[in-house]
Amino acid sequence: NRPPRLHRDFMMTRACSLQNAPIRVMQWNILAQALGEGKDGFVRCPMEALNWSERKYLILEEILTYRPDVLCLQEVDHYFDTFQPVLASLGYQSSFCPKPCSPCLEVHNNNGPDGCALFFNRRRFQLLHTSHLRLSAMLLKTNQVAIVATLRCRFTGRVFCVAVTHLKARSGWEVFRSAQGAHLLQQLCELTTQSHPEMDDENRTRVGETEDGIPLVVCGDFNAEPSEEVYRRFMTSPLGLDSAYKCLSEDGNTEPPYTTWKIxxxxxxxSTLDYIWYSERAFQVDAVLKIPSEEQIGPDRLPSYHYPSDHLSLVCDLRFSQQPHRFM
Ligand code: NDP
Ligand code: CA
Structure with a gap:
């Protein structure tokens, strides 16, 4: 047994460096192992490319290539045995919310239910509050969930909420998705304007909570094209959200041509189904990770030996637009 490798941290030479650093956010539906092998029927993807023993390293490699500060995943059915322990050892604190009745459970030799998972850099952020939501549609409980976490930056004291969700799939469910989105927006509205007892008056002033509510980032596989009602609901909600990936387009106002591509x-x-929403008044988008070309994806589409999910990861750098009042 060798002793663990020497742990060495960087010393920051400029006090402002961590205050000014943007928050890197990653959104990714990683394809549940049970669904990929047992339900999806990706006819152009060789079964061997779906072996968990290798596929898990491709997923982890993608995450570690970009080292997001906040990581939002859907279709996680290997949280307890893989993502929680591996990412905890790399400095991430996390939360997992399984779907109440996951379709993974119908697959032979499944590894438990799939669900949403939220990870954040625990050296940078302190967790103030977590909510696990079961989404409703027209007052009826559904099989879809969301996690909402309130985080405080340890270096600046700034507070924001981050949410991860995975809305109902398939065509024919557009009205249902819209209702789920309406419920999520209403919950987010409550969670970003209610008073947090953990927060003292100074922090309340710093986040401007009394005026506009806590800044918000919402990541998800919405299973909805930008033409759907749920997209319009998010675009026009009183929360003042905008979609980060519109920045990639020439006119700055168009979503990418696809975030998932499968046969x-x-x-x-x-189709374009995945989004990173952010509070327009609080953040500016410093960078977005480009979408691979059709040629890079290849004729058999996704997943493949080269890419472990049928959904592409979305990564963006969000910067607080202005310094909090206290620091001005
Ligand atoms: P959803 O419609 O939300 O889809 C569940 C998953 O299926 C998603 O992860 C979705 O992936 C994927 N999916 C979408 N389209 C297809 C497709 N064409 N072929 C294969 N997979 C696809 O389902 P719900 O969560 O609302 O649950 C409904 C399902 O749950 C039923 O199909 C049933 O099998 C199962 N069920 C299980 C019960 C139980 O006891 N375990 C009870 C009741 C239902 P993506 O988001 O990437 O598109
Ligand atoms: Ca899927």
Whole structure:
């Protein structure tokens, strides 16, 4: 048994460096292992490319390549045996919310239910509050969930909320998705304007809570094209959200052409379903990770030996637009 490798930290030479650093956010539906092997029917993806023993390293490699400060995942069915322990050893604190009735449980030799998971850099952020939501649609409970966490930056004292969700899939469910989105927005409204007892008056002033509510980031596989009602709901909500990936387009106002691309027996499906929403008044988008070209993705689409999920990861750098009042 060798002793652990020497742990060495960087010393920051400029006090402002961590205060000014943008928050890197990653959104990714990683494809549940049970669904990929047992339900999806990705007919152009070799079964060997879906072996968990290798695929898990491709997923972890993608995450560690970009080292997000905040990581939002959907279709996580290997939280307790893989992502929680591995990412904890790399400095992430996390929370997992399984779907109440996950379709993974119908697959032979499944590894438990899939769900949403939220990870954050615990050296940079302190967790103030976590909520696990079961989404409703028209007052009825649904099989979809969300996690909402309130984080405080340890270096600046600034507070923001981050949410992760995975809305109902498939066509024919557009009204249902919109209702789930409405419920989530209403919950987010409550969570970003209610008083946090953990927060003292000074912090309340810093986040401007009394005026506009806590700044918000919402990541999700919405299973909805930008033409759907749930997208419009998010775009026009009183929370003042905008979608980070519009920054990639030439006009700055168009979502990317696809965030998922796969071939099932029913045919090819290339669509934009995944989003990173942010409070427009609080953040500016410093960077977005580009979408791979059709040529890079290849003729058999996703997943593949080169890429472990049918959804692409979205990564953006969000910077607080102005210094909090106390520091001005
Ligand atoms: P959803 O419609 O939200 O889809 C669940 C998953 O299926 C998503 O992760 C979705 O991936 C994926 N999916 C989407 N389209 C397809 C497709 N064409 N082929 C294969 N997979 C696809 O389902 P719900 O969570 O609302 O649950 C409904 C399912 O749950 C039923 O299909 C049923 O099998 C199962 N169920 C299980 C019960 C139980 O006791 N365990 C009870 C009741 C239902 P993505 O988001 O990437 O598109
Ligand atoms: Ca899926």
């Amino acid at each position: 099932r027996p029913s045919g090819e499906s290339c």
